[in-house]
Amino acid sequence: MSKIMIGIPKALLYYKYGNLWITFFEELGCEIIVSPNTSKKILEDGIKYSMDEACMAMKIYMGHIYYLIDKCDYILVPRLKCVKKHEKLCTNFSALYDLVSNVFDTNLIHYNIDVDHKEDEFYAFTTMGLSLGFSYRKIVSAYRLAKQKEKLLKEREISKQKVLIASSTKIKILLAGHPYNLHDEFIGKQIEKILEENNIDIIYSDRYDDKYLEEEVKVISKKNYWTFNKEIMAAISHYQDVVDGIILITSFPCGPDSLSNEMILRNVKIPITNLIIDEGNSDTGLLTRIESFIDILEERRKNHE
C-alpha cells in the first residue's frame, strides 16, 4: 500500500501549529507536502479564488490550497472555533473548512477544535487519525511525541530571543502581529528585510512564554476575548520595557485587529507604528515609513544618552 499523501498549506495556522502537524503525520508514517513560501503566483491565485473583501492572509491561504490541489490525497484545513475556554477566534477560522470545501472540489481532513463544546486538541487529533485509518495507540503516541517536539522547539526559540535581548546593544524593534502575518513572505518578511538592512535587532511577538499571559494582557485590555489577539497584547506588554519601538503588522481588513489595535495604540507608552499591508502595497511607501520610524528611535536613544 502506498503511503497517504497529506498537503499542508504554508499559511495562516501553519505558522502556529506547523511543527505539531508535521511531526504528528511523520510519526504516523504519512508523506507530507508543504506548499512553498508565498510567491506572486500564489497570491494571484488566491485573489482569484477568494472574496474581494477577505483579508490578505485569507487570500494567501486560498492560493496555497490551489497550489496543493492534485498534488496530494488530503489537504489539512483546520476548523478552529475556540481553543481556550470562554475565548474566541476570528470567525474566519471557524468558516475555513466549509469555505474551502465549497470553493474547491478536493478531499479535506476533519480537524475540529471547539473547547467550549468539549472537543479539545487531543480529540481533534484522534478523530483525524482514526478517519485516516490508523490505530488508536499509534495516534496517541504520535500526538504525545509531536506535542513534546513542538514544546521543545518553542522553548528553544524563546531562549534564543532572551539571549538576544540580554546581549544586544543595537536598537531593538518588536515586530508584533499574528504569526501568519509576521513570517509570511509577502507581509512580514518584507519588513524584516528592511530592518535587517538597517542593522536592527528584531524581537518577535510570537516568541513569547505565555506563563503570565492573563496578568500581562490586563495592562492593555481587560475584556478582550480573542485568543490570538490576547497573545499579541500580552507579548507587547511583556516586551515593551526592553525594546526601543514596536511595529504592529496587520493585514487589511482584519476584523479582530481593527479593534484590538486601537486599544494597543492607545495604551502603549513607547513609540509604536501600525503598518497595514494589503495586496496593492508599494515597497517604497513601506520603506519610507520604516526608515522614518527608525530615525525617531535613533534620535530618542541619543537624547536618553
Place this chain on the structure above:
Amino acid sequence: MNKEKVISFPHLGDYHIPFKFLLTKLTNYKVIEAPPITKKTIELGSKYSPDFVCVPFKYNLGNFIETLENGANVLMQAGGGCRYGYYPEVQEKILKDLGYHFELLTLSDNDSITIKSIYHTFKKIDKRIPLYKMVYYSLLTILMIRYMDNIDHYIRLNIGFEVEKNSFIHLKKEMLTSFSTCKGYFSLTKRYLKYKKKFRNLAINKPDNCLKVGIIGELYTSMEPFSSYFLEKELASMNIEIKRFTNVSYLLYQKRLQRRKNLRYINQYCKYTIGADGIDNVYRAKYLIDQGYDGIIHIKPFGCTPEIGAIPIIRKVCQDGKMPIIYFSFDSQTSETGIKTRLEAFYDMLKIKKG
C-alpha cells in the same frame, strides 16, 4: 454631590421604543433617546473610529457622542456575537480619551448575552429592583418586541402595494406611541389586536404574481434603515414584496432554537457553524430558493468577517439553485446613487427573468 443619572443607548431601527419602556419602568434614572441618526452622526462616528472597523461601530459611537452632548452620563451597549462583543471596551476608551465622563454598562457578559448577564446589569443600576418586577417587565418588553416584529412582517409584505401613500408608515407610528404607553400584558395585547385589524383593513392593490425578494445579511444593516440607505423603502417603491428574517425577536430566542434544524437543512454545504449569523444566512438563501422567491439581496457592512466567510458558500448555494443574488457592502462613504443604480438594474433583471 450626587448628580442625577441620565441613561441613554444607541439606536437600532424602532427598537428604542421597547427598550426605553423597559428602562423607565425598571429604573428611576432619567431615560433619554439618542438623537435620530443623521449624516452628522456618522461623520462624528467615523472621525473618532479606527480606520477599518465595521460601520455599526461608527454609528454607535456617533450616537454616543451626540447623546453625551445632550447630557447623558450612563450609556448602555449590548455586546455579544462577533466583533460586537468587544465594542464596549474600545468605545469606552475612545470616549474617555475625548474627555467625556460617563459610566458604560453592557448587557453581555464576556461575549454572549444571557439572562444572568442581563440580571447582573440591572442589579448594577439599582440593587433594590425586585426580581418579580424585573421578570415581569422583561417579558412584557419581549412580548412588545414580538408584536412589533409581527406587524413589521405584515408591513413588509404589503407596503409596496399601498393605495394611499404613506398610510402604513403613519399607522405604524401611531401604533408605536400607543404601545409605549401600555400598562400590562392585557392592555398590550388589546392594542396589538386593534392595530392588527387596522392594518388588515388598509387598502392594498396587490397582484398575485408580484416580485418577491428576500433580504439576508448582517444584523445591524438589516435592522437600521439609515445604515442601509433605506433599501427597504426603495424596494417598496418598486412594488416588491419583501421578506426579511433578522429582527430582535429572532436574535433573542428563535436563533437558539433553530440552530440545529438550520444546520441539518444545509448539511450538503456546511458541516460546522461559522459564527454570528453566517450559518443562518446560508440557511436563508437555501430556504428562499426552495420557497420560489425571485431574488436575494445580501447586505453587510464593509469588512464584516462572519459574512465574508459565508458569502462564498451562499454564492455556491445560489449557483446550484439558479437564484439571482446581489451583494451590497455598506460603509460610511457609500454613495447613495450607486446603490440606487445597482438596485434598479437588479430589479430590471428580475422583471425580465419573470417575463
